[in-house]
Amino acid sequence: MDKEHMNQFISEYGKDIFSFCRQMVFDRRDAEDLYQDVFLVAFSKDDVDFDNNPKNYLLTIAVNLWKNRKRKYACRQRIAPVVSMDDEQNFDEVEGDISVEDEVIANIQKTKVREAVDRLPDKLRLVTVLFYMEDRDIDFISEALAISKGTVKSRLFHARKKLEQELEELLYE
Numbered sequence: 001m002d003k004e005h006m007n008q009f010i011s012e013y014g015k016d017i018f019s020f021c022r023q024m025v026f027d028r029r030d031a032e033d034l035y036q037d038v039f040l041v042a043f044s045k046d047d048v049d050f051d052n053n054p055k056n057y058l059l060t061i062a063v064n065l066w067k068n069r070k071r072k073y074a075c076r077q078r079i080a081p082v083v084s085m086d087d088e089q090n091f092d093e094v095e096g097d098i099s100v101e102d103e104v105i106a107n108i109q110k111t112k113v114r115e116a117v118d119r120l121p122d123k124l125r126l127v128t129v130l131f132y133m134e135d136r137d138i139d140f141i142s143e144a145l146a147i148s149k150g151t152v153k154s155r156l157f158h159a160r161k162k163l164e165q166e167l168e169e170l171l172y173e
Contacts, residue, residue: 006043013055014039016134017062023129024066026118034069038062059134060144063126070122116166124159127152 017038021031038061117128126145130136131152142149 006039009042009054009058010039013058016055017058020059020062020129020134021066023117023133024062024126025069034062034065037065041065056136056140056144059130059136059140063130063144066126112167113163116163119166120159120162124155124162127155128159128163131156 014035018031018035021034021038022028025031025034038058041061042058117125120128127141130141130144131138136144138149138152141152145152
């Protein structure tokens with residue numbers, strides 16, 4: 001991939017890819033590292049199909065890098081556990097002409113949903129983020145994760161049920 005295409009990819013898909021990385025990795029610095037690695041891998045590849053949905057290609061790279069990091073992290077945790085001291089929260093800006101109270105309520109609701117999604121097991125969280133937040137279809141998720149379409153649908157079903165239960169409990173607290 002040449003510099004021109006890379007700059008085009010970053011300007012068109014950079015925000016979406018970073019958002020995806022941020023959903024998958026809880027620490028902002030780790031998300032930034034993953035984001036950079038996605039584009040480094042894409043830049044080093046010569047077989048990029050520019051006409052066939054490059055965002056899917058970049059998301060697939062992100063998923064594969066994330067899986068590899070997760071595997072390495074699990075191995076390292078068995079050897080010498082690491083404790084993270086960074087609990088920063090990321091609040092997205094709410095656009096539009098709304099009151100401060102509505103903005104605060106919307107941020108609280110977003111945070112509760114994000115926290116609930118973050119508590120899902122990795123297998124469920126990954127398909128949930130790809131399907132709902134990245135708006136990817138079942139076929140793409142199945143191919144990117146190398147699992148069957150039925151497994152994707154099953155994981156989405158179980159994720160929805162868990163989220164529904166958890167968010168319902170939060171609503172009635």
